[in-house]
Amino acid sequence: MNIQLMNKKLNLQVKKVKLSNKRMKDIIADEIMNWIIEGKLNPGQRIIEDEIAKIFGVSRVPAREAIHILESRGLVDYVPYVGASIKKLEPERIKEVYMLRCMLEPVACRFAAEKVNSDVINKLEIIQEELENIVDQPNGLESTQQIYTKNRQFHMTIYETSEMTILLRIIDMLWDEIAILRIQMAYSENYPTRMKKEHRLYISLLKEHDGEKLATALKENLEIHANEYTPGFNFLLH
Amino acid sequence: MNIQLMNKKLNLQVKKVKLSNKRMKDIIADEIMNWIIEGKLNPGQRIIEDEIAKIFGVSRVPAREAIHILESRGLVDYVPYVGASIKKLEPERIKEVYMLRCMLEPVACRFAAEKVNSDVINKLEIIQEELENIVDQPNGLESTQQIYTKNRQFHMTIYETSEMTILLRIIDMLWDEIAILRIQMAYSENYPTRMKKEHRLYISLLKEHDGEKLATALKENLEIHANEYTPGFNFLLH
DNA sequence: CCGGATTTGTTCGTATGTATG
DNA sequence: CCATACATACGAACAAATCCG
Numbered sequence: 001m002n003i004q005l006m007n008k009k010l011n012l013q014v015k016k017v018k019l020s021n022k023r024m025k026d027i028i029a030d031e032i033m034n035w036i037i038e039g040k041l042n043p044g045q046r047i048i049e050d051e052i053a054k055i056f057g058v059s060r061v062p063a064r065e066a067i068h069i070l071e072s073r074g075l076v077d078y079v080p081y082v083g084a085s086i087k088k089l090e091p092e093r094i095k096e097v098y099m100l101r102c103m104l105e106p107v108a109c110r111f112a113a114e115k116v117n118s119d120v121i122n123k124l125e126i127i128q129e130e131l132e133n134i135v136d137q138p139n140g141l142e143s144t145q146q147i148y149t150k151n152r153q154f155h156m157t158i159y160e161t162s163e164m165t166i167l168l169r170i171i172d173m174l175w176d177e178i179a180i181l182r183i184q185m186a187y188s189e190n191y192p193t194r195m196k197k198e199h200r201l202y203i204s205l206l207k208e209h210d211g212e213k214l215a216t217a218l219k220e221n222l223e224i225h226a227n228e229y230t231p232g233f234n235f236l237l238h
Numbered sequence: 239m240n241i242q243l244m245n246k247k248l249n250l251q252v253k254k255v256k257l258s259n260k261r262m263k264d265i266i267a268d269e270i271m272n273w274i275i276e277g278k279l280n281p282g283q284r285i286i287e288d289e290i291a292k293i294f295g296v297s298r299v300p301a302r303e304a305i306h307i308l309e310s311r312g313l314v315d316y317v318p319y320v321g322a323s324i325k326k327l328e329p330e331r332i333k334e335v336y337m338l339r340c341m342l343e344p345v346a347c348r349f350a351a352e353k354v355n356s357d358v359i360n361k362l363e364i365i366q367e368e369l370e371n372i373v374d375q376p377n378g379l380e381s382t383q384q385i386y387t388k389n390r391q392f393h394m395t396i397y398e399t400s401e402m403t404i405l406l407r408i409i410d411m412l413w414d415e416i417a418i419l420r421i422q423m424a425y426s427e428n429y430p431t432r433m434k435k436e437h438r439l440y441i442s443l444l445k446e447h448d449g450e451k452l453a454t455a456l457k458e459n460l461e462i463h464a465n466e467y468t469p470g471f472n473f474l475l476h
Numbered sequence: 477c478c479g480g481a482t483t484t485g486t487t488c489g490t491a492t493g494t495a496t497g
Numbered sequence: 498c499c500a501t502a503c504a505t506a507c508g509a510a511c512a513a514a515t516c517c518g
Binding site: 286287288298302318319320321 | 503504505506
């Protein structure tokens with residue numbers, strides 16, 4: 001398929017996407033990322049340039065570059081002249097990711113609570129409404145991915161408000177690592193409903209600009225989640 | 239120039255580099271990174287694929303991929319169909335980098351102090367000796383870069399000992415951001431001699447496995463450095 | 477140890493998007 | 498608003514490295 005054609009087609013589907021022509025490699029990288037979240041790719045599984053190219057109907061160049069993007073995000077292991085494979089994540093890494101999230105996301109929250117305005121609140125409430133709709137009318141595997149996406153969008157909207165560019169990039173990286181994790185471990189039964197409550201609390205604390213309480217609440221919730229993924233998780237640093 | 243030839247030539251020059259065929263794009267990315275450290279590239283300056291390709295005597299693809307590596311490391315700004323330019327770093331970002339370093343590097347220190355062994359100490363002492371030689375016999379601009387490289391190597395050796403892969407990657411990213419910073423601000427006069435003292439303290443604390451003191455010492459030094467770069471820097475979080 | 481099959485790495489030519497006059 | 502120059506994005510073919518029998 002013609003590239004520009006595909007580009008336009010995808011832009012139509014996605015809507016609200018940045019008009020600045022998205023590059024094929026970015027589209028492919030995002031899509032492979034989705035496959036990972038959906039669990040269509042297993043840890044250790046090889047990713048072959050030529051196969052990706054054929055799936056998307058393009059030459060190897062954009063496929064290749066998409067894989068390199070995932071490499072730099074830490075989602076795939078890469079060996080020169082050998083190739084790429086979905087990264088295997090050991091329990092130690094899971095603990096590490098949660099430890100770092102427990103350290104960094106509360107910081108973003110504190111700054112966000114200072115700078116938050118009604119636009120952000122509105123945006124959060126819209127996302128939250130969409131999310132609750134999905135949670136209340138679950139639809140199997142598909143909703144699992146939608147919940148993941150909306151939840152991530154919700155959190156990132158808060159963290160963006162902090163206006164800490166680099167911190168945001170780091171947190172994004174940590175969520176990418178978690179994405180791999182989700183292949184191996186599904187959400188627990190009551191997670192979505194608990195998330196609903198958590199999010200509502202976050203919104204109300206943001207409205208009050210109470211960064212401290214927000215940071216604490218988030219950290220406690222993160223520790224609970226971490227314990228479900230890796231029993232015995234303790235946040236070792238006060 | 240033939241690529242494999244160049245590869246071998248560079249391997250010979252560098253020595254001790256991983257034998258596993260380094261890709262041209264990695265060589266190019268590292269070299270551009272060096273140019274940034276050396277201040278040969280100014281913030282805002284454009285990086286053109288074709289020029290890079292000609293300089294290294296390769297085609298545009300590896301040049302292109304090298305630029306994309308730098309893009310993903312946050313060293314260059316990139317606009318599709320327009321091109322890449324060395325990132326301009328605002329004072330706000332400098333503060334952010336130091337805030338994050340103050341949070342994260344002490345953590346790596348604590349874990350490193352637990353796991354440190356004589357091999358690591360030996361390695362550190364060798365690096366430190368080399369570094370002191372350079373500091374005691376300075377040689378203009380060239381030594382400035384050598385000091386930067388050795389100092390970075392010293393710190394990373396400590397942090398690697400923590401065996402926290404992801405944390406290490408994040409810290410590496412933060413140092414990359416600092417590298418851009420160095421274009422604009424040179425070391426202060428007494429910095430190298432002070433660094434000598436700091437490093438000796440770190441080594442002795444590592445020998446005693448005293449993670450707490452090590453973390454505290456590092457954090458204090460970082461705050462001092464941050465204040466030199468961005469007067470009025472306060473580490474806002476306890 | 478070697479040779480074929482597979483996969484990645486590179487080159488070069490062409491198409492397309494962007495910016496400037 | 499259009500034309501032109503310039504830089505990037507992509508496609509196809511070839512070269513090099515790795516793996517496996």
